[in-house]
Amino acid sequence: MNVVAASGGVFLASVAATLVTTLALFVAPPSRRERPGTGRVLTLLLSSLLLASGPVALVLLGARTGPAAVAALALTAATVAWLPLTRRWSWRGHAAWSASTTMAASYLAFMLGYSLAPGRGAVGTAAGLVLWALELVTFVLGAAFLWEVVDVAARTDWPRRSPRGHTGTPSRHPFVSLHVPAHNEPPDMVIETLTSLLRLDYPDYEVVMVDDNTQDPALWHPVRDFCDAHGIRFVHLEDWPGYKSGALNYVLRHATDPRAEVIGVVDADYIVDRDYLQRCATLFAQREDLGFVQTPQNYRQWKHSSYFRRLFFSYEYFFAVSQSSRNEVDGAIFGGTMGLIRRSALESVGGWDEWCITEDAEVSLKMLRAGWTGQHVERPYGHGVMPLTFEALKRQRFRWCFGGMQILKAHWRSLMPWDRSPDNHMTLAQRWAYLSGALQWFSDLLGLSFAALLLVSAADLALGGGLVLRRVGGVLLVLPPLLLVLGVGRALAALRLRSTAGWRDAVGALGLWLALGLTVAMASVRGLIQPEGVFLRTPKTREQPSLQDAVRANKVETLAGLLLLVTAAASVRHLTLAAGVVALLLVWHAVGLLAAPGNSLAAMRADLSPQMRRRRGTEGQRERVGVRVRTAPVVAGLGALAAAAVVGVAVAGPADAPGRTPGDVLGQLRRGPAAAAHRPMPTTRPRPLATPTPTMTAPGTSVSPAASGGTAPVPRPAPVTTTAAPAPHPTSASPTTAPTPAPTTPSPTNRPTSTPTQAGPHPTGKPTTTHTAPAHP
Structure with missing residues (x-):
């Protein structure tokens, strides 16, 4: 499994995890009287249970166990990495933030891999990188909005509150x-x-x-x-x-x-x-x-x-x-x-x-x-x-x-x-x-x-x-x-x-x-x-x-x-x-x-x-x-x-190889890259419809x-x-x-x-x- 396919699997799994963790966060948000934190170990355990919904959804969609395991590993790494910055949040807020940021990062990695794929020509690669840079900017703006939303919904400790x-x-x-x-x-x-x-x-x-x-x-x-x-x-x-x-x-x-x-x-x-x-x-x-x-x-x-x-x-x-x-x-x-x-x-x-x-x-x-x-x-x-x-x-x-x-x-x-x-x-x-x-x-x-x-x-x-x-x-x-x-x-x-x-x-x-x-x-x-x-x-x-x-x-x-x-x-x-x-x-x-x-x-x-x-x-x-x-x-x-x-995106650069379109992510995860390469696919260069992180x-x-x-x-x-x-x-x-x-x-x-x-x-x-x-x- 190549890096692009792996990032695509992580992306799909994190989308499912983001939906689940967002619902969990807002259905029962923490009270301000709630004791601050639940302990780091317990936070990791409970948030990991929520984040497991992503790899499980991937398996239910027919993906092979390899991509699902990579997705589980990526989501686990995210929840560990963000723990120092989210220590004043409930475990549900920590899980929602971890899933959302993993979704953004994996999408950017996924589309960057397609933009830099060989055989596109200088103009095609440049056009792809410009669009990718715009997507990066929108994800940064999105992170700013998302942080405020999760912060007020999940915070259990307000030391400066008046x-x-x-x-x-x-x-x-x-x-x-x-x-x-x-x-x-x-x-x-x-x-x-x-x-x-x-x-x-x-x-x-x-x-x-x-x-x-x-x-x-x-x-x-x-x-x-x-x-x-x-x-x-x-x-x-x-x-x-x-x-x-x-x-x-x-x-x-x-x-x-x-x-x-x-x-x-x-x-x-x-x-x-x-x-x-x-x-x-x-x-x-x-x-x-x-x-x-x-x-x-x-x-x-x-x-x-x-x-x-x-x-x-x-x-x-x-x-x-x-x-x-x-x-x-x-x-x-x-x-x-x-x-x-x-x-x-x-x-x-x-x-x-x-x-x-x-x-x-x-x-x-x-x-x-x-x-x-x-x-x-x-x-x-x-x-x-x-x-x-x-x-x-x-x-x-x-x-x-x-x-x-x-x-x-x-x-x-x-x-x-x-x-x-x-x-x-x-x-x-x-x-x-x-x-x-x-x-x-x-x-x-x-x-x-x-x-x-x-x-x-x-x-x-x-x-x-x-x-x-x-x-x-x-x-x-x-x-x-x-x-x-x-x-x-x-x-x-x-x-x-x-x-x-x-x-x-x-x-x-x-x-x-x-x-x-x-x-x-x-x-x-x-x-x-x-x-x-x-x-x-x-x-x-x-x-x-x-x-x-x-x-x-x-x-x-x-x-x-x-x-x-x-x-x-x-x-x-x-x-x-x-x-x-x-x-x-x-x-x-x-x-x-x-x-x-x-x-x-x-x-x-x-x-x-x-x-x-x-x-x-x-x-x-x-x-x-x-x-x-x-x-x-x-x-x-x-x-x-x-x-x-x-x-520019429509006409620049040679066509993609069969099986190399973003829309076939799930197909690649089900069949593997070798099998996907033999399936007839559109012969034009893929680009995302839009940045997938509202x-x-x-x-x-x-x-x-x-x-x-x-x-x-x-x-x-x-x-x-x-x-x-x-x-x-x-x-x-x-x-x-x-x-x-x-x-x-x-x-x-x-x-x-x-x-x-x-x-x-x-x-x-x-x-x-x-x-x-x-x-x-």
């Missing part, structure tokens, strides 16, 4: 300065936020209100008058540069009480619980190395609307899954609103960076690099307002992803394991948390690329060619949809496990992640090539919208989704298994794209209070507009690359997450060339996603477009300020 913050008697109360930035916010909502801050149960704090470049006096004058009447320090900035981070830097340097040890950021739409500072600010008195504390960003008025329910739980994934997992390795991010940060630590890293449009996540990376620590507190202490239109949500997600790309470009060297700079104090686990969070944003771009490849392949099938997909048959042909279901199921199960979401809510959150896929893909491309921050511009919709308005506001997603559906229908005119699989995957991508206009219409028809309806009508006024973003060239470029890849993001990474003020990646189903993924906050994360995992919005126009206009004239940097006495001197 459910509610400080619960004892504090040794002292550090002075806190709460900064409330606002731009074109409704004055009644801002006053509601300030009123809640005046009622905090804490002895030593001040509130500083900063109005950032609001031009309409009717919006900021009532807020100024309220501050004057209640002893709140008020600052109004006109033509001041730097957007939100510029305003926060001005307040930090010119309007903050010298006694302040801790700085808090609260978005202007949040209502804050009275015990927020008592529970969270006192943590800084207990730990001198604590740089920042982040609480979950929570929202109001979402329970009675199906659209806002699924939006709420799409945000929930990041803090419930991604942030909780990262916190255990001190890799949590600072998400902006409802976070506290040590003043001396913030000043030591230069304050808020004004070049980055997700300045909150970026500053937490710099603080960890400098040796400070962070702390995620699980309980939310405030409730804000989510984006009230789907178009505002797209602008927010674009901003998160673009900021994640900015962070990656600026700090990638610090996140590499070989960086030994004396000023870099990040552990390997912290580096991986931030690196994977940033990389998870690419999951949507990979998914879009795979959809383009499927589109070209389906067109080839519809024309009767089948140059690509006729090379793949047997077991590999049915694996993509099977593994897609597995990856999606893991993300949904993790969300249900860590939140109050039901299956309907979880599926709705998945639909939102998919609907945002094109937006995130465009942001990841623009973030890599654009030196300055940009914002996505979307068309304005009417107060009583129609389906036509929703389609107009999401025309690119609508046209792309319809194209995929038409192509799927055309591809199945030849009733073959390959055509059916391609059509199924095309429909999956089409449904995700067409969910965009559907969610747009649902958001505008949602029943809201009068205050929320007024805010919804001004959503576009709170976003700053940067340079123009054009989606069409990027989509066309991806399509051209997909077509080139298809043609994993769930981010969002970073597409996950997913904060609503307006933070920067959290939202999770998305990560496209392992067969999937799309979840992602929560970019550094998302996320999804992120994505678990990717936070922003303002550009001014809408009546002309439908999905690109922003050029920024306005350069600011003069001359603020006008009004100072009153602090709330609590």
